Amino acid sequence: MRVSSLIAPLFCGLALAGTCPYxxxxxxxxxxxxxxxxxxxxxxxxxxxxxxxxxxxxxxxxxxxxxxxAPVVSKLYVSNLDGTDARLLLGNETTFDYHAQWSPDGEWITFTSERAGDGQSDLYRVRPNGTDLQPISTTPHVEGAGVISPNGSLVAFAGTLENHKSNIWIKNLETGAQWNVTNTTEVAGNWTLPDGHFRPAWSPDGNWLLFSSDRNTPWRGHNNVSGWEHTQELSIYAIRPDGSDFRRVANKTGYCLGSPKFSPDGNRVVFYEVTTELTYYARVSEPDFYDVNTAIVSVDFATGKDRVVHSSADSGGIKIFPQYVDNTTIGYLVKSILTNDTYPGSINFTTASGKGSVKSKYNTPLVGRYRSPSWSPDGTKMVYEHVEWDPxxxxxxxxxxxxxxxxxxxxxxxxxxxxxxxxxxxxxxxxxxxxxxxxxxxxxxxxxxxxxxxxxxxxxxxxxxxxxxxxxxxxxxxxxxxxxxxxxxxxxxxxxxxxxxxxxxxxxxxxxxxxxxxxxxxxxxxxxxxxxxxxxxxxxxxxxxxxxxxxxxxxxxxxxxxxxxxxxxxxxxxxxxxxxxxxxxxxxxxxxxxxxxxxxxxxxxxxxxxxxxxxxxxxxxxxxxxxxxxxxxxxxxxxxxxxxxxxxxxxxxxxxxxxxxxxxxxxxxxxxxxxxxxxxxxxxxxxx
Known part of the structure; x- marks a missing residue:
């Protein structure tokens, strides 16, 4: 018997109903x-x-x-490149909406919405002026990160349809036909391990899809002894829309590489990079959050080599959602702890070459309530989400x-x-x-x-x-x-x-x-x-x-x-x-x-x-x-x-x-x- 934790024997019969003798x-x-x-x-x-x-x-x-x-408020806004003239994308149709992305022709914005109910993520598209709202995929599973193909006929998205794990799906917007390109014999990893596929992105010619994945990585906790919360190790992969020619584009052991995007000419791939351990601290409201720095990196799409560090992981905070805004400029989000008392993020820019300075219009970071930004094809507009946790x-x-x-x-x-x-x-x-x-x-x-x-x-x-x-x-x-x-x-x-x-x-x-x-x-x-x-x-x-x-x-x-x-x-x-x-x-x-x-x-x-x-x-x-x-x-x-x-x-x-x-x-x-x-x-x- 271990008695060190015992205050007093309860011979009085607290186990019985009645008046408490204490x-x-x-x-x-x-x-x-x-x-x-x-x-x-x-x-x-x-x-x-x-x-x-x-x-x-x-x-x-x-x-x-x-x-x-989960947050209690998430609203989508469209603004000019410099953050001015911001307006609700969906106006009176706004519910709990997030993760918006422009179509390559600038005619549509895809986004994830929980308008079917708190917690149910479905995929929609809408015109940039907020009209012509259309459902894309609205099953009881998780659907999100939708991106329309350059020819406008297909949409790729991440969804848990079929086996409850996140896979990359493609849907024909004209016929409604839909197929899974990652839960196949050639691509699917060990089912007992992490096997998620996230954040698809089309090549400019529509012949390739990029995505990030933790397939065949181990279940891994973080180093605070308890290890209960998982970290995530991602690599960058590419695949054809028909599911062929699957290959790994970029990988770094012990690191997480995420949110890939093609350059305008399709020759390079940009992504964020961070050590696997820090994928825990980057998502929690703890003091260690402020010690997390990520890098913005690009590689040659064909070879996975010619690595360019556009923004170093030595400093600068948590840099995510990189995207080529034009041929010479990469935009990205720097996030801070999301509360109603502080600004949750800033929009920043760096050069696509990794050298020199950005154009004058990109010189000043935009500090405000920003999450998951996406820039229009002509680089003049931005769609982003405004998130709140209180009440x-x-x-x-x-x-x-x-x-x-x-x-x-x-x-x-x-x-x-x-x-x-x-x-x-x-x-x-x-x-x-x-x-x-x-x-x-x-x-x-x-x-x-x-x-x-x-x-x-x-x-x-x-x-x-x-x-x-x-x-x-x-x-x-x-x-x-x-x-x-x-x-x-x-x-x-x-x-x-x-x-x-x-x-x-x-x-x-x-x-x-x-x-x-x-x-x-x-x-x-x-x-x-x-x-x-x-x-x-x-x-x-x-x-x-x-x-x-x-x-x-x-x-x-x-x-x-x-x-x-x-x-x-x-x-x-x-x-x-x-x-x-x-x-x-x-x-x-x-x-x-x-x-x-x-x-x-x-x-x-x-x-x-x-x-x-x-x-x-x-x-x-x-x-x-x-x-x-x-x-x-x-x-x-x-x-x-x-x-x-x-x-x-x-x-x-x-x-x-x-x-x-x-x-x-x-x-x-x-x-x-x-x-x-x-x-x-x-x-x-x-x-x-």
Whole structure:
């Protein structure tokens, strides 16, 4: 028994429903919120923080709540080259639109839109004046990065149609015929590894397509020890529109080469270049973001040689989306951290020769709210997107549903449902990482355990606070963790608490000698299981899962592995599902695999349910004892470098039987989707 984390045996019977004997020790004092910079003004549950779900969903089984990390606003603008006379491309037709590109004749602009629903990426085209809006590809899969051929008859795009991995597709705009040029015997890589194909670009004569791909590269984490979030290693490839003559144009081991474009004469290919490791830090809001510099490079298309560095990786920030604006000039975006308080990017130019200076009209960078720019064929216009992240999605906001039996809606992280129909979640995105309860229709929102009560115990970021609440079967008590999580777990403590559902008392189960957190309480209230890390040793040390008997106070080590997010099955079987790092010991960034495991509460009957080296995690039980989880098996849906504020822009929400069989996809977006929770119509009705 490991007793260092135990505060006091709970002989008093907290496992039973009733009045808490620790009420006189209740920790109810409030103080200033340590997450003030992240907190929203809608903490009271105003209309800006949640959208009431209303009546049970007619024609559906109910609602599936889920979390998504993605912007809330994305609008396309067209402007002059110097940024003047900017106007909304789609005017009153604007929805959530992004990644626009001009056709070679300047007659069309293709773009990706989520007008079918939040998270559903479809492909459209429109005239530069905003008229004649037309769908190109609108399936339930991811479609984007569309580019029209020089003769105007074809469009190439990246899409997950067919096998849920991103491939290059071509569609005949006149006949509607459509074909895949990369998921073929000649091109497709090892299916168990990354095998995405992104960002197609036509040659000026229409005889070739360029694209970037991570085919046959290893699953690779980043070097912050945990390795959970993937990096991306891309090379540049070319192929004929009929799928023939596939070849690699440019590659650099340990680097990511992306967003290729042809020169006007078709002889050269320009792209951005960055070390593979930095493809993580270039897409997250962390201090290391500002240390990332990329290069703008071109090579000879025929040979892949005659390398020219147009802008060095020694300085200059994150340079992406390079494009020949004219025969002598290359334009590109430099992105900074995207917030509403700072300018998110600037448009810059460099010479196509790699020598000398640009023309005077390109001398001054355009600083503003720019993302994914594309220049018109004559070089006089620019289309770009304006993106915002605040305010975050409202709790209960309807999003796109990939399953017709359920209406999908947004919620904050770690949602959990009591048998009586109360929803608990951590307000990481919407407020200040407190434990919040609400009714299943979105009403009755109450903050019952605010991490800001303990400013000395947690750091001032929204990645810390009260995480992963778990309901006791009677709905009167929850277990929850309070502390510093994620990378902070290596040098800060965490605690496991019991909390009354009415918010009148809390009781600390662990003493902070370890980073203990992410607890689950058994439906009968006897057991609490949590994960532990040591934060006092020089090396990161995973201590595994701990189990407390609330009748006796005994603590037992169930595992000594890198285990996380345990959850008891709701059927009373005392079966646990959890995530384990199966790459052990850690020798480098390739040892980054996580899998979904199950075992009994006594540590026996251990089973590994997922086996690919792609990361499978965030596993939870459904009411009918199936398992949902987030899987990276289908890889990135786009180039990692172009994302903002997105640690893992690739997982699909999946579901399987308790033995690992009958896997199915529940979401298929280009964003980070996790943490589903089913709220059936009968639960809603019973809670009224």
């Amino acid at each position: 009420a006189d020790k209740a920790e109810n004092a409030r103080s200033a919120c340590p997450y003030a910079s992240k907190a929203r003004s809608d903490a009271s549950g105003s209309s800006s923080s949640f959208v009431p779900r209303g009546m049970p969903i007619e024609g559906k089984k109910g609602v599936m709540l889920m979390n998504r990390i 975050v999605r409202a709790i209960d906001k309807k999003v796109y549903s990939w399953n017709e039996d359920w209406e999908y809606r947004f919620t904050d992280v770690f949602p959990a449902l009591s048998k009586g129909g109360r929803v608990a979640y951590t307000s990481q995105q919407t407020e200040n990482s407190s434990l919040v309860l609400m009714n299943p229709d979105g009403t009755g929102k109450t903050d019952i355990f605010d991490g800001s009560r303990f400013p000395a115990l947690t750091t001032a970021t929204n990645t810390n606070g009260t995480f992963q609440a778990s309901w006791r079967g009677d709905g009167e008590v929850l277990a929850v963790g309070l502390g510093d999580w994620f990378e902070y777990r290596y040098y800060s403590p965490g605690w496991v608490y019991l909390v009354s559902a009415n918010g009148t008392w809390t009781h600390k189960l662990t003493n902070g000698s370890t980073n203990a957190g992410f607890p689950t309480i058994s439906p009968d209230g006897r057991w609490v299981v949590w994960r532990e890390f040591s934060y006092q040793s020089e090396q990161v040390e995973a201590l595994g899962l701990r189990r407390m008997d609330l009748k006796t106070g005994e603590v037992k080590a169930l595992t000594w592995e890198w285990d996380n997010t345990p959850m008891f099955a709701p059927d009373g079987s005392n079966r646990l599902v959890f995530t384990r790092r199966t790459s052990w010991p850690i020798a480098g960034p390739l040892d980054d695999n996580y899998d979904v495991m199950t075992m009994d509460v006594d540590g026996s009957n251990l089973k590994r349910l997922t086996t690919l080296a792609c990361n499978d995690a965030h596993a939870t039980w459904t009411p009918d004892a199936k398992i949902t989880w987030a899987s990276g098996m289908y890889g990135f849906q786009d180039e990692a470098m172009i994302y903002d504020n997105n640690q893992q822009p690739y997982p699909f929400i999946m579901q399987m039987d308790a033995d690992g069989s009958n896997m199915e996809i529940l979401t298929e977006s280009r964003w980070e989707d996790t943490m589903p929770l089913y709220v059936s119509n009968d639960i809603w009705t019973a809670s009224k």
